[in-house]
């Protein structure tokens with residue numbers, strides 16, 4: 601139940617935060633629509649075009665939404681996606697988000713481009729934190745970030761691989777008055793704008809051998825974010841990756857990408873249960889979460905909605921957004937005759953025939969491959 605009685609849905613939070621953010625900042629970074637983030641519009645369309653096939657008379661008095669990711673318990677299968685510069689939305693930035701994620705019993709992934717440092721966030725977080733890395737040309741700085749995350753108790757490393765050579769970057773509008781990119785203090789990246797780091801210091805020559813380089817330097821589980829094909833999912837499996845995030849960077853990268861829900865089944869099938877698969881992009885309702893789980897995601901991530909919650913009411917706003925999704929997930933599960941998030945099957949979703957005729961038939965007939 602939302603503590604903000606007038607804001608009952610995640611989309612209410614979007615509407616309210618749009619009134620509070622400076623318009624240019626909102627449109628460039630946090631808006632779902634506006635024709636700017638085509639791939640994210642497609643993410644949302646994919647959720648809308650997949651339909652649920654409810655079962656009845658199965659006894660839904662109890663409903664379990666807790667699960668595990670990489671062996672860690674989470675209270676709800678909705679995690680906080682890595683996103684840069686939370687202070688754009690609230691002075692408490694990532695500290696507020698980390699506290700909210702802990703209260704909801706879920707994981708927060710801290711972006712390398714956070715406004716509070718790896719250590720500052722670890723200090724206040726009582727829940728599980730993962731750290732997200734963009735490979736820098738300077739491998740010594742990359743390696744140092746990994747070691748700092750390990751030492752501060754982060755439980756997994758997420759490498760984002762879809763954001764090189766992008767057209768629409770979240771790094772465009774970052775005001776110097778925010779304590780930007782605090783993790784680079786003491787390096788020669790200190791004081792650079794997010795845009796400068798992105799354009800001049802990111803490793804655009806990233807390839808599979810870089811993952812091996814990273815694997816050799818850390819014992820933390822490795823999560824690769826930005827996988828959009830069965831072929832790359834298979835390569836992740838071969839390279840010892842522990843989990844994958846099916847993601848198109850919320851439409852901030854390649855505009856012509858498919859909706860991520862549409863991509864999810866081919867990725868899930870290709871890894872044959874050997875890696876965990878998560879997804880993000882356009883998750884706005886509990887029913888979206890359930891559809892993603894049914895198509896094989898172990899959990900989902902939210903990006904923009906965390907900024908909407910943060911802008912409206914800081915830590916309480918982010919927690920409220922997570923609670924809204926949890927409560928909607930529970931009611932959708934009950935209406936679908938599902939009592940445990942770990943036992944959701946593909947037969948719950950009817951996919952549009954246009955996605956992939958072979959797979960859509962599976963949904964329609966209620967058969968699971």
Ligand SMILES: Cc1cc2nc3c(=O)[nH]c(=O)nc-3n(C[C@H](O)[C@H](O)[C@H](O)COP(=O)(O)O)c2cc1C
Nearest residue numbers: 681682683684711760770849850881882902903904
């Ligand atoms: C403002 C903003 C900043 C982001 N910063 C990062 C980042 O630093 N690292 C990263 O891997 N992804 C980043 N992302 C992408 C998110 O992790 C996620 O893939 C995306 O937001 C999911 O879509 P959604 O916003 O519709 O939930 C960012 C997204 C937004 C909207």
